[in-house]
Amino acid sequence: GAGVSQSPSNKVTEKGKDVELRCDPISGHTALYWYRQSLGQGLEFLIYFQGNSAPDKSGLPSDRFSAERTGGSVSTLTIQRTQQEDSAVYLCASRNSGGFGNTIYFGEGSWLTVV
Amino acid sequence: QKEVEQDPGPLSVPEGAIVSLNCTYSNSAFQYFMWYRQYSRKGPELLMYTYSSGNKEDGRFTAQVDKSSKYISLFIRDSQPSDSATYLCAMSMDTGRRALTFGSGTRLQVQP
Numbered sequence: 259g260a261g262v263s264q265s266p267s268n269k270v271t272e273k274g275k276d277v278e279l280r281c282d283p284i285s286g287h288t289a290l291y292w293y294r295q296s297l298g299q300g301l302e303f304l305i306y307f308q309g310n311s312a313p314d315k316s317g318l319p320s321d322r323f324s325a326e327r328t329g330g331s332v333s334t335l336t337i338q339r340t341q342q343e344d345s346a347v348y349l350c351a352s353r354n355s356g357g358f359g360n361t362i363y364f365g366e367g368s369w370l371t372v373v
Numbered sequence: 374q375k376e377v378e379q380d381p382g383p384l385s386v387p388e389g390a391i392v393s394l395n396c397t398y399s400n401s402a403f404q405y406f407m408w409y410r411q412y413s414r415k416g417p418e419l420l421m422y423t424y425s426s427g428n429k430e431d432g433r434f435t436a437q438v439d440k441s442s443k444y445i446s447l448f449i450r451d452s453q454p455s456d457s458a459t460y461l462c463a464m465s466m467d468t469g470r471r472a473l474t475f476g477s478g479t480r481l482q483v484q485p
Contacts, residue, residue: 271440293472293475294473300377300379300461300475300476300478301417301461301473301475302475303472303474306472308376314472317472349417351416351428355448362419362473363418364418365416366414366415366416367414367415368414
């Protein structure tokens, strides 16, 4: 498809388990973002990748969270030792190079529930 | 205090009404302002994008930015049931490197 693809769309995991969330951005988009959206909350920035530059990890809430982007395309967000407060929608977005005149496109999110 | 404040609603209006959605912010360095629409269980999609102060119109949608008051608005004319969604304001200090700062979203319901 032409849009940002995320998987899994839904994930239920037990507290303490690790989870991996995948994002496949729009082909050719150099910028990739991960956000977290909790019920009734706005989008919380997690991490930003731009080309071959070092990622901006300033939004990661703890060292249990990590992300990588391989080959400048697919990205994986990993949450280790999940906690109930990690339950949220994890949204990935991508953008072509340039300024904000270029639209940021969001995927439909990975809905994570930690029980 | 959050950097961006937005009334969560829900805001319920009859079809055809003019809708006004607003955000206030505290960081005067914000220069780029956006409105996103998010349908249930979908990702946000960009509606409007403005730079600095002023108005921008696109069809039934008008975005206003008042930097002196740190206040932005989105107006929807002739609202339709299909406009029922959550509307998120977002803003940024620069053109691309840093992520957007989002409001918490206002849920809008347009009654047929």
